[in-house]
Amino acid sequence: MYCERCRLVFDGGKCPECGKKSKRDVEPDDACFLTEQPQIFSDMLTDILEQNSIPYYTKGVYGAGLAIKIGPVNERFRIYVLYRDLERAGDIVTGLFESPVDDPAGLFADQEDRDTK
Template sequence: MYYCERCRALNENDCCDICGKSHLREVEPDDECFLIEKEVMWAEMLIEVLENNQIPYTYTTSMGAGMALKVGPLFERYQIFVPYAYIEQARDCVRTLFKEESEKNLD
């Protein structure tokens, strides 16, 4: 498995499927890997499940605090990342919470 440092995405080939960067490196256990992007309400639910399962995570917001205050939190989205060592366990959590969407987002 290869890792794109720019996108923080896992790739099967040494070229990133998202940004096109080539010559990717092998993924390492501590690499923060993109898990999923969700609206605030669903992301917070997933974060709670990750915490309950002792899965470390980080997240970024799509709009930032200033814009979210201006247009409202309903439009905010979180991108959630987990260390590669926990990616399968985290994907299982996503599959359990979001059964209908999980196959298209994780595979």
């Protein structure tokens, strides 16, 4: 299943991130959430993705105002890849950070403070 809002692939009826019920399966061209990393690691990762010819896009986690306040060095980026590249990109992430991409709960565990802002 695939959540269009969170760009998350998951098993079961509900998205683990937003709780929305999904109505469709993931397509090869769907953008999927890969990982969230501080800028220094996301730069490193996107370099490797480029070397492997994996298309991606990144999105800053914080709004522009907050990014200025805390400094761009502390900005975190979410990286998305197409579903057909997700497994390959996931292997790269695993090799780079040793963080499993098939564990959305673990990936999102450190994001709770953001929701209370």
